Amino acid sequence: MIASFLIRSTQSKARVATKLASPIAGLRFKSTGSKVKRIGFIGLGNMGLPMATNLYNGFKDQADFIIYDINQKTTSTFLKDHNTDPNNKDKVKVAKSPLEVAQEATIIVTMLPASQHVEGVYFGKDGLLEGLGEKHLVMDASTIDQSMATRVAKVLHEKGARAIDAPVSGGTGGAQAGTLTFMVGSRTNEDFETAKPYLEKMGKNIVYCGTNGNGQVAKICNNMLLGISMIATSETMNLGVRMGMDPKLLAGILNTSSGRCWSSEVYNPCPGVQENSAATRGYTGGFGMPLMAKDLRLAVNAAVETKSTVLLGALAQQLYNQMAANKEYEHLDFSAAYKWLSENAK
C-alpha cells in the first residue's frame, strides 16, 4: 500500500517536473518557470507574415500574440485573419512600438530586412532593449552581419535576456509550408533547446551552429553560393534558349546531370519551366533583389575582414547591385537575373 503510494507520488512528481522543464508545457518559460502569456513578432513581410502565422497556429491555444511592423497593411492583415476569438478581443494585439512588444511578450521573434533595421528596432527610441529583462527569449531571424548579431546578443545578455541569431533558408515557400532551415547561433546549448520548440513551428531543420553570430556565418556563406548559382543557372538557361533548346527540356536534363543545383531544380529562373516559381509569376514576391545585393555585400565584407578570396562572390555582388539600383528590377525576385541577361545583354 505504502509502496504503491510512493510509486504514484514519485510518478506524479516526475510528471510535474517534466511539465515545468518543458518550455511549451502550459507554455512556461524554461529559466524562470513563469507562464508565457504573449508571444511577440516584429517584421511581418514576405517571410515574417507566413512565419508569424505558423507560430500563431502552433501556440494559439497556449498564448496570446502581439505584432509590430511599420507597414500597417501587413499587421491589419494578420489581425483580420487571426483576432477572431469573440471571448478574447485581445488575442492578437498590434503594438505601437517594439518597446510595447517587449513589455507584453516574453518570447519574441524579429524578421527584419537588414542590420540597420535590427539596430533601430532593438536599440532605437522605444526599442526592444528598453523593455527586456530576465524573463525574455529573443530570436532574430533576419540575415544581418555577424558583428551586429554578436552585439545584439552581448547587450541583451547584459540585461539578463536570452538572445539567439536564427537566420533562415528555404524562401517564402518554406516560410509558408513551415519547412525552413534555421541556422542558430546561441551562447549555450540550453538557450538553443529553449528556442527550439518555437522555431520548430516555423521550420523543419533547426541546426545549432555554435556561439552567437555563427548562425549568420552559415547563412551568409549559403547565400553567397545561392547568389552565384542563380547567375550561373540564368546564364546557362539563356545560352541554351538562344541556341534553340526548349527551356523545360534543358532544365530537365540539367536536373538529372552534373549541372544540377537548387536554382536549376527548385527555383528555375526561366519563366514557364516551373509552375509555381517566382519566374513564372513575373518575378513577384520571393526574395527581393536588394536583399540578395545586401547578402552578397555581407559576404564580400566578411571576405575582406578575414582576407578570404571570393572572386565569383564579388562579381555576383556587382550584378545584383546593378539590378537592385534599376527601377524596373529593384522590386523583383533575385531570379530576375535571367530576365536581365535575356533582355539587356543582347
Ligand code: NAD
Ligand atoms: P521584407 O522586406 O518582405 O519584410 C521585412 C518587413 O520588416 C517589412 O514588413 C517591413 O515593413 C518590416 N520593417 C522594416 N523596418 C522595420 C522597423 N523598423 N520596424 C518594424 N518593421 C520593420 O523582407 P523578407 O523577404 O521578409 O526578408 C526578411 C529577412 O529574411 C531579410 O533579412 C532577408 O535577407 C531574410 N530572408 C529572406 C528570404 C526570402 O526569400 N524573402 C529568405 C531567407 C531569408
